[in-house]
Amino acid sequence: MRVALMVGNWKMHKTSAEAVSLVEGLKPYLAPLKDLEVVVCPPFTALAAAARAVAGTSIGLGAQNLYWEKEGAFTGEVSAPMLAELGCRYVIVGHSERRQHFGETDEIVQRKARAAVTVGLRPIVCIGESLRERDAGTTFDVLEAQVKGSLRGLSGDSGLVVAYEPVWAIGTGRTATPAQAQEAHAFVRKLLEGLLSPAAAAATRILYGGSVKPDNVRDLMAQPDLDGALVGGASLDPNSFGKIVRFRG
Ligand code: PGA
Numbered sequence: 681m682r683v684a685l686m687v688g689n690w691k692m693h694k695t696s697a698e699a700v701s702l703v704e705g706l707k708p709y710l711a712p713l714k715d716l717e718v719v720v721c722p723p724f725t726a727l728a729a730a731a732r733a734v735a736g737t738s739i740g741l742g743a744q745n746l747y748w749e750k751e752g753a754f755t756g757e758v759s760a761p762m763l764a765e766l767g768c769r770y771v772i773v774g775h776s777e778r779r780q781h782f783g784e785t786d787e788i789v790q791r792k793a794r795a796a797v798t799v800g801l802r803p804i805v806c807i808g809e810s811l812r813e814r815d816a817g818t819t820f821d822v823l824e825a826q827v828k829g830s831l832r833g834l835s836g837d838s839g840l841v842v843a844y845e846p847v848w849a850i851g852t853g854r855t856a857t858p859a860q861a862q863e864a865h866a867f868v869r870k871l872l873e874g875l876l877s878p879a880a881a882a883a884t885r886i887l888y889g890g891s892v893k894p895d896n897v898r899d900l901m902a903q904p905d906l907d908g909a910l911v912g913g914a915s916l917d918p919n920s921f922g923k924i925v926r927f928r929g
Contacts, residue, residue, distance in 0.1 A: 681715075682885050684901065685841065685908035686925050687742065687804060688720045688915030689772060689889075696729035703733035705918025709925050710738055717908075718925050719770050720915070724758055731767040742770030742804065745778060748788075748795035764799040771796050772910070774830055775806045776847045786829025793840070794833050802839035804887070804910065805830050807868070811848035820867055827871045836880025841887060842868060843910040849890025851912060858899045858906075861888045865905035894923035901927055 694702060699722045710718065721742040722730045731741055747757035763771055773796065774789030793803040807826040809819040827842070834840055844864050846856050856864070865886045872881035888900055889910030900906050915921040 682883065682907045683715055683717055685717045685719065685885050685887060686921075687770070687772075687843075687887065687908065687910045688718075688921050689744065689775070689910055689912050690720065690722050690726075690916060691744070691777070691912060692723055693916055694722055694726050696726045699726035699730045700733045702916070702918055703730060703737075703739065706739065706922055706925075707737060709918070709922030713738060713925070716925065716928075721770070721772055727763070727766045727768065735767075740769045741767050742772060743768050744772045744775070746771050746773070746792055746796060746801075748791040750795075760795045760799045760801055764801055768801060770802045770804055770841070772843075773803045773805050776808055776845060776850060779806075780847075786826055786832075789830040790832045790834070793830065793838075797834065797838040797840075800839075802841060803834075804841040804843050806843045806845050806889070806910070808843075808845040808847050808850075808890070814846065814848065819864070823864060823868060824871060827868060828875065831872075831875060834876075836876040836883075840876075841885045841908075842872070843887040843889050844868060845889035845910060847890075851891070853891050855891040855893075855896050855900070856888070858903050861900055862903035862905055865903065869905055892924060894920055894927075897924045897927040 719740040719742045721744050743763045746760050773792045778784040796803040809822040813822045885907035887908040887910045888906050892909040892911045893914050
């Protein structure tokens with residue numbers, strides 16, 4: 681059984697004070713939640729404040745990025761042990777914005793994912809095709825290359841989470857249809873069977889991301905291979921993220 685996972689990716693939003701009030705606003709939506717995990721991913725600067733705010737609640741904490749070395753002369757970078765010490769359980773790796781604006785390749789993504797796993801952080805590895813790639817009919821080739829490249833060296837018991845986020849659906853208000861998402865998720869799960877093992881593939885959660893909102897989350901989550909959502913814009917408001925978290929009613 682895969683426990684559904686709803687992750688808020690706050691991107692470069694929220695100061696520490698704002699992070700605390702967002703978490704406070706989410707609390708009324710939490711209890712009693714069954715068979716569902718909720719995680720928020722604030723920017724680095726708000727992690728400590730958010731960690732205090734989520735203490736004693738069922739909300740988990742994640743970061744949005746990391747560097748693969750433990751420590752050293754890497755000005756501006758943050759390592760996996762630093763995130764683990766702050767109470768992070770998850771870390772987003774290889775988000776399309778990192779791939780697009782910061783030159784992250786599959787090689788970089790797999791190094792980061794493996795660094796996360798070494799300290800017990802669960803990597804949420806992002807993949808997804810651009811609009812050009814979808815229109816050119818190469819979606820599955822792109823996904824296969826990303827899965828194989830980004831997950832290289834990870835084992836089935838790494839706590840890995842995969843996020844399928846079609847780039848054309850991120851921040852655009854244009855969501856993949858439930859059928860499009862299911863098709864991609866089933867394809868990714870098949871790849872995971874070969875890469876990890878059939879049992880590990882069946883246990884790995886595959887999240888959908890890209891303009892997930894309170895009014896479309898239910899139809900998406902009804903698909904058999906959608907195990908949760910990675911939510912950007914709609915996670916910045918406690919009421920909209922709260923409604924997403926409570927998609928079952
Ligand atoms: P969005 O972002 O929900 O604002 O489309 C999703 C993401 O980038 O993870």
